[in-house]
Amino acid sequence: MGIALKSRxxxxxxxxxxxxxxxxxGTNLPPRAGSLNGVIVPEQPGKNAIEVRGVRKVxxxxxxxxxxxxxxxxxxxxxxxxxxxxxxxxGKTTLLRLIAGFDFPSAGEILLHGQDIAPLPPFxxxxxxxxxxxxxxxxxxxxxxxxxxxxxxxxxxxxxxxxVAQMLKLVKMEALKARRTSQISGGQQQRxxxxxxxxxxxxxxxxxxPLSALDYKLRKEMQIELKRLxxxxxxxFIFVTHDQEEALTMSDRIAVMSAGRILQVGTPRDIYDRPAxxxxxxxxxxxxxxxxxxxxxxPGVATVKFANNATIAAGYPExxxxxxxxxxxxxxxxxxxxxxxxxxxIAGTLSNIVYFGTDxxxxxxxxxxxxxxxxxxNSRSNPVIYETGTKVGIQFEExxxxxxxx
Numbered sequence: 193m194g195i196a197l198k199s200r201x202x203x204x205x206x207x208x209x210x211x212x213x214x215x216x217x218g219t220n221l222p223p224r225a226g227s228l229n230g231v232i233v234p235e236q237p238g239k240n241a242i243e244v245r246g247v248r249k250v251x252x253x254x255x256x257x258x259x260x261x262x263x264x265x266x267x268x269x270x271x272x273x274x275x276x277x278x279x280x281x282x283g284k285t286t287l288l289r290l291i292a293g294f295d296f297p298s299a300g301e302i303l304l305h306g307q308d309i310a311p312l313p314p315f316x317x318x319x320x321x322x323x324x325x326x327x328x329x330x331x332x333x334x335x336x337x338x339x340x341x342x343x344x345x346x347x348x349x350x351x352x353x354x355x356v357a358q359m360l361k362l363v364k365m366e367a368l369k370a371r372r373t374s375q376i377s378g379g380q381q382q383r384x385x386x387x388x389x390x391x392x393x394x395x396x397x398x399x400x401x402p403l404s405a406l407d408y409k410l411r412k413e414m415q416i417e418l419k420r421l422x423x424x425x426x427x428x429f430i431f432v433t434h435d436q437e438e439a440l441t442m443s444d445r446i447a448v449m450s451a452g453r454i455l456q457v458g459t460p461r462d463i464y465d466r467p468a469x470x471x472x473x474x475x476x477x478x479x480x481x482x483x484x485x486x487x488x489x490x491p492g493v494a495t496v497k498f499a500n501n502a503t504i505a506a507g508y509p510e511x512x513x514x515x516x517x518x519x520x521x522x523x524x525x526x527x528x529x530x531x532x533x534x535x536x537x538i539a540g541t542l543s544n545i546v547y548f549g550t551d552x553x554x555x556x557x558x559x560x561x562x563x564x565x566x567x568x569x570n571s572r573s574n575p576v577i578y579e580t581g582t583k584v585g586i587q588f589e590e591x592x593x594x595x596x597x598x
Contacts, residue, residue, distance in 0.1 A: 239269070239270055239305070240267045240268060240269055240270070240303075240305075240306075241268055241269060241270040241271075241272070241304065241305065241395060241396055241428040242267070242268040242291060242302070242303070242304055242396060242428070242430070243266075243267050243268075243301075243302070243303040243306075244264055244265055244266045244267075244268075244287070244291075244300070244301075244302055244303075245265050245300055245301040245302075245303070246263050246264075246265055246299065246300040246301070247261055247263070247264045247265070247287070247290065247297045247299065247300030247301070247302065248261055248262060248263055248264075248297065248298045248299040248300055249261040249283075249286050249287075249290060249295070249297055249298050250298040259452050260283050260286040260452055261283045261286055261287060261290075261297075261452045262283075262451070262452040262453050263299075263300070263453075264283070264287060264300075264452070264453065264454055265300075265454075266447055266454055266457060268396075268428060268430060269428070269444075269445075270428055271426050271427070271428060272428055272429070272444045272445065273418075273419065273422045273429045273431065273442055273443050273444045274428070274429065274430050274431070274443065274444065274445055274446075274447070275430075275431045275432075275433060275438075275439045275442065275443040275445070275446045275447070276288065276430065276431070276432045276433075276447050276449060277433055277434070277436065277439040277446050277447065277448050277449065277475075277476075278434065278448060278449035278450055278475070279434055279450065279475070280434060282449040282450050282451060282452065283449055283451075283452040283453075284432045284449050285400055285401075285432055287449075288321075288398050288400055288430065288432050290302060291319060291396070291398060291430065292314055292317070292319055292321050292398055293309070293312060293313055293314035293317050293319070294314060296310060297310065304317070304318070304319070304395065304396070305395070318394050318395040318396070319394055319395065319396045319397075319398060320341075320389040320390070320392065320394040320396075320397050320398065321389065321397075321398040321399075321400065322385050322386055322389045322397065322398070322399045322400070322402045323385070323400055323402070324400055324401045324402060324404055324405065325405075326381050326382060326384075326385040326402075327385070328373040328381055328384060328385060328388075329373065330372060330373055330374035331372065331374075332372065332373065333369065333370050333371060333372055333373075334360070334365055334368050334369050334370070334371055334372075334373060334376065334380075334384050335356050335360065335369040335370065337373055337384050337388055338356045338359050338360065338384060338387045338388045338391055339352045339353075339355070339356045339391070340388065341388055341389075341391060341392055342355060342356075342391055342392055345392060355391050356369075356391065359387035359388075359390060359391050360387065362387065362390070362421065362424065362425075363383040363384070363386060363387045363417075363421070364383070365380065365383055365384065365387065368380065378405060378406055378410065379406060379410045379413070379414060382402060382403070382406065382414060383417070385402070386402075386418075386421060390421070390425060390427065393427075394427060395427070395428065396427070396428045396429075396430060397422075397427050397428070397429050397430070398430050398432075399418075399429060399430070399431045399432065400432050401432055401433055401434070402414075402418075402431075403415070403418075403433075403435075403438065404433075404435075411438075415438060415441045415442050418431075418442060419441075419442045431443070436475065436476050436477060439460070439476075440460040440463075440464060440476070440477075441460075443459075443460055444459070445457060445458060445459055446458065446459075446460060446463050448463060448471075448472050448475065448476070450471050450475075455468065455469050455471060455472055456468045456469065456472050463476055464476055464477060464523075465523070465594075466507070466509070466594060467521060467594065467596065468509040468512075468596075468597060469596060469597050470519060470521075470596045470597070473521040473594075473596060477523065478523070478524055478565060478567075479521055479522070479523055479524070480521065480522045480523070480524065480527070480562075480563075480564050480565060481519055481520070481521060481562075481596075482498070482519070482520040482521075482522065482538075482562060482564075482593070483498075483499075483517065483518075483519060483520075483560075483562070484496035484497055484498050484504070484517075484518055484519075484520055485497050485516065485517055485518070486514050486515050486516060486518055486595075487503070489508075489513075489514065489515075492507055492508065492510075493505050493506070493507055493508070494506050494507075494508055494514050494518070494595055496518060496520060496593070496595065498537070498538055498560075499560050500538060500539075500559065500560070502537045502538060504520070504537060504588060504592075504593050505591075505593070506520050506593035506594055506595045507591060507593075507594050507595070508594065508595035509595075509597060512595075512597050514595045518595050518596070519595070519596045520593045520594065520595060520596070521593070521594050521596050522564075522588065522592050522593050522594075523592070524553065524565040524566055524567035525567045525569075526588065526589045526592035526593075527564070527566045527586050527587065527588055527589070527592060528566065528568075528586070528587045528588075528589070529554055529556075529566050529568070529576070529578065529584050529585070529586060529587075530584065530585040530586075530587055531576065531578070531582075531584060531585075532585055533583045533584060533585040534585065535585050535587070536584070536585020536586045536587055537585070537586060537587060537588055538558055538559070538560075538564075538585070538586050539558070539559055539583065539584065539585045539586065540556040540557050540558035540559055540564065540583070540584065540586070541556065541557050541581065541582070541583055541584070542554060542555070542556055542578055542579065542580050542581060542582050542584055543555045543556065543557045543563075543580060544580060545578065545579075545580055547570075549570070550569065550570060551567050551568060551569045551570055552567070552568050552570055553565055553566070553567050554566045554567075554568065554578060554584075556584060556586060558586075564586060566586060
């Protein structure tokens with residue numbers, strides 16, 4: 193390939209991108225046993241890659257102290273695409289920085305394959321980071337950028353060239369290997385940043401909102417690309433985002449964060465269909481909230497009565513015993529309209545109709561005063577035509593409603 197890798201300029205915030213496992217072959221994509229501060233770290237399929245135990249991170253002193261992380265505990269499995277999801281300022285990037293070694297916890301432990309990595313500096317952790325800014329060298333070619341971390345690790349030239357060729361193929365950038373990174377698009381730069389981080393075969397790859405600077409279409413394409421790369425390499429990905437769609441699209445599991453705490457961990461379907469708290473339900477996708485009263489319950493299911501005396505069976509989270517006045521969550525696609533208000537569990541008046549192409553959103557002002565949205569997937573076969581101002585009923589699918597912990 194004739195890759196020139198002699199430039200010795202300082203990397204822009206790349207300490208962990210040069211810290212990677214000890215695979216000296218540079219030939220196989222799946223990670224194998226690595227070295228952690230001189231100790232062999234065996235791969236254990238099905239085990240946890242990262243364990244965060246009771247971690248607190250406090251900034252400031254005295255009365256000005258702010259807890260960015262408030263006793264956070266979570267386990268992240270090997271070969272998993274795990275997402276930290278939450279609004280700005282919730283602590284997700286702080287947690288990522290602690291795993292990377294860019295900062296240190298005020299209390300608690302962070303384990304990699306069962307060993308405490310808190311004392312290790314970033315360059316000694318088998319963990320790499322892809323930043324939102326990419327942090328590429330504009331004066332270097334694509335191939336030189338990919339090989340830079342390997343050169344800093346002192347790998348032999350032949351190994352570097354072989355590994356760079358492998359990474360170029362993985363991210364489909366062979367044709368652009370001689371281009372400077374200042375001469376390629378944002379999406380291509382993202383691929384180069386990923387290839388550089390993956391080249392040394394880290395045990396864990398951290399991704400800090402890497403798609404936020406891309407336009408919508410390219411962001412959608414890169415979501416698929418990231419999932420492909422994670423699947424093909426078998427490396428644990430820990431992805432930080434505030435974008436619910438990104439999290440639902442790519443993740444094996446999601447941790448929803450707010451105010452320095454993890455509120456719920458689960459699969460995308462668990463998080464979306466079975467939210468444990470109101471914040472989770474409200475933050476993940478569009479939703480409806482209804483007030484009701486629990487009149488009876490059995491394990492996992494409560495019967496809830498509305499103000500019009502109609503009832504509905506609603507699931508509730510494990511470890512929670514609903515009683516008295518409660519809040520129900522119902523996703524818009526789990527309800528249906530009927531032109532006969534009497535046939536609906538609840539009824540109201542259509543206040544707005546919004547057409548989105550693939551589906552239509554019907555906004556209903558309920559008789560009790562609440563706003564409710566019903567989402568219909570559009571079909572050419574005998575669609576029912578509704579008009580604003582008309583009275584309608586709302587029917588619910590089985591298992592549509594869920595009682596929330598407020």
